[in-house]
Amino acid sequence: MSAPSFTVVSGAQVHRALAADPAAVLDVVERAYRLHGAGQAVNPPSHFLKFPDRPGARIIALPASLGGAGAVDGIKWISSFPQNVATGLPRASAVLVLNDPATGYPYACLESSIISATRTAASAVLAAGRLTRGRTRPARVGFVGAGLIARYVHTYLTATGWQFDQVGVHDLNPDHARQWRDYATGYPAPVRVHDDVESLIRTSDLVVFATVAPAPHVHDPALLAHAPLVLHLSLRDLSPEIILGATNVVDDIDHCLTAGTSPHLAEQLVGHRDFVHATLYDVLTGRYRAPVGRPLVFSPFGLGVLDLAVGRYAYDRAAAAGDLTGIDDFFYELSRYGSRGAPCP
Numbered sequence: 001m002s003a004p005s006f007t008v009v010s011g012a013q014v015h016r017a018l019a020a021d022p023a024a025v026l027d028v029v030e031r032a033y034r035l036h037g038a039g040q041a042v043n044p045p046s047h048f049l050k051f052p053d054r055p056g057a058r059i060i061a062l063p064a065s066l067g068g069a070g071a072v073d074g075i076k077w078i079s080s081f082p083q084n085v086a087t088g089l090p091r092a093s094a095v096l097v098l099n100d101p102a103t104g105y106p107y108a109c110l111e112s113s114i115i116s117a118t119r120t121a122a123s124a125v126l127a128a129g130r131l132t133r134g135r136t137r138p139a140r141v142g143f144v145g146a147g148l149i150a151r152y153v154h155t156y157l158t159a160t161g162w163q164f165d166q167v168g169v170h171d172l173n174p175d176h177a178r179q180w181r182d183y184a185t186g187y188p189a190p191v192r193v194h195d196d197v198e199s200l201i202r203t204s205d206l207v208v209f210a211t212v213a214p215a216p217h218v219h220d221p222a223l224l225a226h227a228p229l230v231l232h233l234s235l236r237d238l239s240p241e242i243i244l245g246a247t248n249v250v251d252d253i254d255h256c257l258t259a260g261t262s263p264h265l266a267e268q269l270v271g272h273r274d275f276v277h278a279t280l281y282d283v284l285t286g287r288y289r290a291p292v293g294r295p296l297v298f299s300p301f302g303l304g305v306l307d308l309a310v311g312r313y314a315y316d317r318a319a320a321a322g323d324l325t326g327i328d329d330f331f332y333e334l335s336r337y338g339s340r341g342a343p344c345p
Contacts, residue, residue: 004105006330009318011111017317018118018310022159025310029122030284032066032309033251037281040067041305045255056214057081064304065101070316073099076112076307082212085176090148091212092116096311105331108315112307113148115314119306121152123251123280124231125160127298128206130283131229131249131290138229142168142204144197145211146180149233153208158187168204170194204228209237216262221245224295232262232299240266246295248276249283255301263299 018025035041042065049059062076078094085091094112099105132138141157141164143150150169157164167189171177174193181191194200201207201223211234219239224230224246232238235256243266250256250263253276257264267273278288280300290296318324 003334004100004103004331005107005326005328007108007315007324007326009108009110009315009324011114013318013323014111014114014314016323017314017321018114020317022122022156025118025122025313026126026156026160028309028313029119029306030126031068032303032305033123033126033280033284035066035068036252036303036305037279037285041065043252043255043303043305045258046301046304048259054081056083062302062304062307064308066305066308066312070312071101072308072312073101073104074106074304074308074311076116076304076311078112078116080212085147085173092148096307098308098311098315108311110311110314112311115307115310116302117148117152118156119310120149120233120300120302121156122310123300123302123306124153124208124233124298125156125162127249127280127283127300128157128162128229128231129160130280131296131298134289135292137162138205139163139165140168140204141166141206141208142170142194142200143180144170144200144207144209144237145234146171146173146176147210147212149210150180150208151183153210153231153233154184154187164189166203167191168194168200170197170200198223201228202226207231209234211237213237215260216240216242216265218242221295227293227295230295230297232297235261235263235299235301238262238297240269242295243297244270244275246297247290249278249280249288249290249296249298250276251280251300251303253279255303256299258301261299261301 047061059079065073076096096110096112097106098108177193184191208231216239282288
């Protein structure tokens, strides 16, 4: 057997591989969801590394294995340090390691903040498209949180054919909201900065939560009386009362109802999970169609298999473009007993 190869794939290479075809990335994410729903994936619980001296920071490990064509094992290691934003650095940074299912050897390490943002946006846009089939598409979108994830979701919505009459944005930091407005000004729909989250929700048919909120800050179910579609990407923004009054779709029930998410708090409040009506797999396969006239909340925990699928896609596209350079001597001790006469360490 030939010596295993290893490649480090930079963020610039990942961006080139993913930016060219958002629709293809949506297809990759949908296939990953279908494999997961069909039992052809392994997605253990995420592991959280927290710090007593830095209570707002954490690093999360997401191990996973994805079957089917292009099978891959691996792990994402992603940090969330909200204090970075004050210094001009993005909140999150990440790497993704891909392992060969046949040997277990890692063959690539990819910069993964772009992969993570891309799979989150693609997952949200895929869900929005499927959940609105057969009904009028939202014409007014509002973003709560003006960071990288909100930008990627907006980019993926517009790149895959969504059109809006108006776009709203709200952030606790008004400067961030204004900067996000400046980014979105190049698109056709007018952009309005909202001073409060309540006015944004009331004037939006599609609400995207992309914050770093550690606990619910939206409490009044009446805010959703107009039955919007809510992409609850940050998972901890909505009170249990709002969750219990909505139609709820998640990506994975066991993953989503943990770690103090809003659905987890709702479960703790009522002692059951009956308020979760379906998974995205149920929607994709036609087993479930959400009723009209109620708030519809999609809460994706973010599955490691999505990172693997998008990371493998980025790796394959970069390889096909000749955009990879391996590290030839990354694996050194490949002889079980070493070389004859080699000195002991």
